[in-house]
Amino acid sequence: MTIVGTDVAPLKLSVLDVMPVRTDQSTADALSSSVGLVARADALGYTRYWVAEHHNMASVGATSPPVMLALLGHHTQQIRLGSGGVMLPNHAPLAVAEQFALLEAAFPGRIDLGIGRAPGSDPITSMALRGPAGRGDEDIQNFPQYVDDVMALMEPSGVKVPLRTQDYILRATPKAGSRPAVWLLGSSLYSAHLAAAKGLPYVFAHHFSGQGTAEALATYRAEFRPSENADKPYTFLTVNAAVADTDAEARDLALPNMQMMARLRTGEPFGAIDLVEDALANTLTPQQDAMVESGLRRSVVGGPASAAEQIRELAEGFGVDEVMVHAMASAHRGEPADQAQAREHTLTLLAQQFLGA
Numbered sequence: 001m002t003i004v005g006t007d008v009a010p011l012k013l014s015v016l017d018v019m020p021v022r023t024d025q026s027t028a029d030a031l032s033s034s035v036g037l038v039a040r041a042d043a044l045g046y047t048r049y050w051v052a053e054h055h056n057m058a059s060v061g062a063t064s065p066p067v068m069l070a071l072l073g074h075h076t077q078q079i080r081l082g083s084g085g086v087m088l089p090n091h092a093p094l095a096v097a098e099q100f101a102l103l104e105a106a107f108p109g110r111i112d113l114g115i116g117r118a119p120g121s122d123p124i125t126s127m128a129l130r131g132p133a134g135r136g137d138e139d140i141q142n143f144p145q146y147v148d149d150v151m152a153l154m155e156p157s158g159v160k161v162p163l164r165t166q167d168y169i170l171r172a173t174p175k176a177g178s179r180p181a182v183w184l185l186g187s188s189l190y191s192a193h194l195a196a197a198k199g200l201p202y203v204f205a206h207h208f209s210g211q212g213t214a215e216a217l218a219t220y221r222a223e224f225r226p227s228e229n230a231d232k233p234y235t236f237l238t239v240n241a242a243v244a245d246t247d248a249e250a251r252d253l254a255l256p257n258m259q260m261m262a263r264l265r266t267g268e269p270f271g272a273i274d275l276v277e278d279a280l281a282n283t284l285t286p287q288q289d290a291m292v293e294s295g296l297r298r299s300v301v302g303g304p305a306s307a308a309e310q311i312r313e314l315a316e317g318f319g320v321d322e323v324m325v326h327a328m329a330s331a332h333r334g335e336p337a338d339q340a341q342a343r344e345h346t347l348t349l350l351a352q353q354f355l356g357a
Helices: 028-044 064-071 093-106 123-130 137-141 143-154 189-198 212-223 247-265 276-281 286-298 304-318 340-355
Strands: 013-015 048-051 080-087 111-116 159-162 169-170 181-186 202-204 235-243 299-301 322-327
Touching: 013 028, 013 235, 013 340, 028 048, 028 064, 028 340, 048 064, 048 111, 064 080, 064 093, 080 093, 080 181, 093 111, 093 143, 111 143, 137 143, 143 159, 143 181, 143 189, 181 189, 189 202, 189 212, 202 212, 202 235, 212 235, 212 304, 235 247, 235 304, 235 340, 247 276, 247 286, 247 299, 299 304, 304 322, 304 340, 322 340
Parallel strands: 013 048, 013 322, 048 080, 080 111, 111 181, 181 202, 235 299, 235 322
Antiparallel strands: 159 169
C-alpha cells in the first residue's frame, strides 16, 4: 500500500488509546470505555485510531493491539484502525503478520500496522512474553530483518523459503486482497534512521517526553529514500491532551495522568489512574510536582480555543498535517465506570475546532 505525502493539507486529527484504567474501573470497564471512545472518534471524522501495547502495568489495559482492534473495528465504519504499536521483539514475525492480515481482511483498507522496537514492559515481563525461546538482545538486533519479514509475509505472494528439493511458500493468509499500511514508531533516532532507509512512514513518540522530536523528524526527512511503501516522508505528531469547557477543568482532568507519570519516573509504585478528586488531594514530593508542571506545559491542556491554538502551533512548528491525540483526561467521582466521558468530550471539542463536527 503506497502512502502519498502532501505538501499542503488541512489539519487532520487522530487518536492514540492506551486503554487507561482508572481506580474506579475494572478491565472490562476500561475496555467498554475504549469502545465508546472509538465510536465517538469515528462519528466525529477522526482519521485513525491507534491502540498501544504495554504489559503488566496497573494503569494500562492495552496489552494486545490485534485483539483490541478486532473488537473496536466492529463499532466503527470509516476510521482507520491501527497499532501504536506492536512491539515486534515480543512476537514472532509470522504471528504479527497473520494477525494483521486477518484484520485487513475484516476491515479492508482501514488497517495500520505500527511497529516498535521497545519491549513495552519491564525486563522480567519481557522474558515471560518471549518464553524459553526468547533470545533477549538478539531480538532487538534482528529488528530490521523482522520488519522486512512481517511486510513480506503479508504480501499476497508470500515468502519463498528455499529447500533442498523445492521452494516452500509461506504466507500470513491464504489469499490476501491487500495488506495493512506499515509504519515504524520510535522514541529515538534509531527508528528515524531505519524508517528513512526503508522508505516507511514514521511516527516519533512526542507524547512521551516532548524531547528530541525536531531532531528525529529532521533526520527522517533528510535521509528518506522513496519506496513502494511511501513516495516521500510521511509522519505526524503525537501529543497528550485534555480539553474541557474551561482551562481550569482541563487542568484538573489532566492532573491524574501527570501524577501517575511523575510517580513512575521517580521509581514509586504506581497503580491505576486516580479520579480527579483524589489527584487534587494528593501530596507529591517537590521533584514530582516539578515533573507534573513540566508535563502539563508539554501537553495540550485547556479550553477549546486555547487547545486548538496549541495544536496549530505544534503542527506548524513540526511541519505536520496530522496530530494524534492521546486523550488523557480522567474522571470525576460518581461518573459511570464503563465510560470515558471526559476523554470523549476532549475529542468532541477538538473536532468542533478542526473537523466541522
